[in-house]
């Protein structure tokens with residue numbers, strides 16, 4: 517005997533909305549593919565690809581983004597970069613880079629990249645790995661989280677115009693004024709250890725330099741900025757045991773003099789945050805990178821990368837907006853200062 521049919525009442529999350537979500541995902545996927553097709557057309561006839569910069573990404577986020585990027589790019593190792601900038605491949609390249617050297621890179625991101633067979637560069641803030649003092653922007657985030665608002669004087673655009681000493685002084689005052697005890701124990705806040713960094717290097721990842729204290733180098737004296745660059749490159753070389761191959765500017769702010777100084781300290785490439793595709797027109801001491809976040813969906817990744825293919829639509833996360841495309845960014849002997 518067949519069981520009696522029980523009428524099913526449709527709730528707000530049942531079949532009809534699922535169809536809508538599926539349809540939206542199809543549309544999103546088509547828009548992503550279409551925008552990347554436009555990007556490929558904009559870049560037709562040029563070698564190169566994208567250098568992506570990120571900070572933290574969970575294993576799940578890493579897998580999703582790698583699967584999205586794989587549709588359009590060949591992942592490369594840093595050792596292949598200079599060659600791929602000059603010689604066109606069948607498809608454009610993608611070099612993944614992650615800045616700062618957080619512990620979650622060693623525990624979440626790198627193991628997933630390894631499973632997927634994807635190389636990456638990890639730019640480490642060397643003093644942060646050595647002494648474990650939290651980075652200034654993580655202290656600021658923790659203060660805002662504790663208070664539920666941004667206290668006066670800690671607006672991000674203001675802080676990025678200050679020297680590191682003044683920034684920490686403002687953060688100290690905010691903590692003292694509000695009697696805050698900050699929770700800075702997350703793996704997205706704490707640094708990886710030098711042992712972690714050496715283990716990642718042994719497994720084929722590139723460990724590279726990102727300053728000693730994560731100063732915005734253009735807000736420091738040039739002497740201090742030179743010292744931060746040289747010391748962080750020497751730290752990576754001595755701690756990892758192989759010559760440091762690359763330097764990335766903390767927060768992206770640079771001058772051509774600082775960038776050329778990094779090259780003189782022995783690295784082969786120097787990275788900015790100018791959000792454009794990279795090719796052989798750029799000198800190796802001012803290579804652009806496009807910033808992605810772990811939470812970015814496939815559609816958002818595609819839209820960002822296709823906007824970056826124009827070389828002028830995205831704002832530079834260093835706080836200078838779209839000024840980068842009006843500067844002589846392909847100049848190889850430019851001695852002028854950028855903001």
Ligand SMILES: [Zn+2]
Pocket residue numbers: 615616726730766767
């Ligand atoms: Zn950084």
